[in-house]
Amino acid sequence: MEQRIDTQKVTPVDAAGADPASVPGLTPPRQAPKTEDKAPSLEKAEPTEPAEEPDTEPEPEPAEDAADALTDAPADTAAADTAGPDFTASDRRGSITADATGVRLQLDDQEAEFHWDEIGAVEVGTSRRRLTVTVHTPDSRWYPNDVEAPDKARAQEWADELDKVLDAYFED
Template identity: 60%
Template structure:
């Protein structure tokens, strides 16, 4: 009887970092990439980077979100926040931030559970991005949902 060579089983059940279709590069490819990116600086590059165009004007800084007229909602807890204003929807969680302008959003939905507010932003490419914050009490949660309704009515086009 001939022994069959069985390929190893792969998948998320065996490797949580497994993503179908993605393979890690071999050690040789990584060494080549590192070798290609490490280059000696030449004098012409340094001179170009030090020179600044004389007629260049500094770009104006965008106005902070607090200066925007109209209804706005900001919900914060100890780890993150959800902000909805005239510029769009902004999520933060720990040191990560995601900004969505109203042009990038195809739908916004929200839900509440006990003292938690969950807001989900849907984009035109069929992706969704949820974020949630915990309110200190149910009265604050009701206040957040009321402000969110007003902000979505004002800025989001059906």
């Protein structure tokens, strides 16, 4: 069956030219925002009575006590964060650090820091003189890093020390 071109009904797409985010049929065309034209009022406002000024100046807060409180609080939280075991292994190119805040991997000028709540799993392995640590995140990404130990025994010691730190901070 043949159809004539002029019998097809073509609807104009008016929103697409004005708003590229508009998809005809899926989203309604955006309406122009309604703004109320408020012309500045020429009427005189009633004068307000000036507020009475207090006879005394407000008492300044003791600066020494506030400064002491601010200095003590970060020191206490920093002490609480560093309490517990920590681990650091490094070579000429990179380092692996695990402590109360999380795991930090560094290689040359690149660094990745993971807090304990961002970590899904930590994989530790040794190969000859190399300690390899891979941090797995919950979104199925993994970040490997390795450091070279002076000898094979030292690489195994690093792996054992890191296991103790992971047992202390990482929740299964």
